[in-house]
Amino acid sequence: MIPLALSICFGALTLAVLLGLVRLFKGPTVLDRILAFDLIATSIVGMIALLSVKWRTPLYLELVLLFSLLGFVGTVAFVFHLHKAMPARGALPASDAAAPAEPPPS
């Protein structure tokens, strides 16, 4: 029962990563891309857990903790950077992902 379930779970998580990559390429704003990054990090943590079930070893738990920590810190760092760097809509046209490309006058 376990190997069949593992195969189905690996297929589902791989499909989830692919759909997240589609949103990562299409995403109209940069926040959609951050959400896609978060979902891909979660799927990778799930895949590590599935590998740990497959090989029946608890050695990968540190890896699970490390990857979830990296995903969270990455998301928070992006949000706190964009809090200052991203222009509010209304001041600029809707393509908010592109920063204004004018260099400061020297």
Next chain:
Amino acid sequence: MTEILASLLLLFGAGFILIAAIGLLRLPDVLCRSHAVAKASTLGIFSVLLGLWVELGVAAAGLKIVLAILFQVATIPAAAHLVSLLAKQKNLPRWHEPAPPGPPAE
């Protein structure tokens, strides 16, 4: 018995992560997408890690999986909350329900 329970938990969790990915791809704006990612992916990774705990057994895995579960449950909604707060603050485009095509029937 343990194997069946672990397989069901793993399948449930992987299915919910897949549902989160589908919601990320198909919902119309940033707030809806962060709604999908926060709830479904939290439940999915919770269930996958619980399945890992059931499969490995308490003696082998110990409390480290509980730490990983608590970390995921605490951080994924917090990250999605930060993203949606930034989307509201920067006034990103929001989805409105389209007007009904004709007058209502009654």
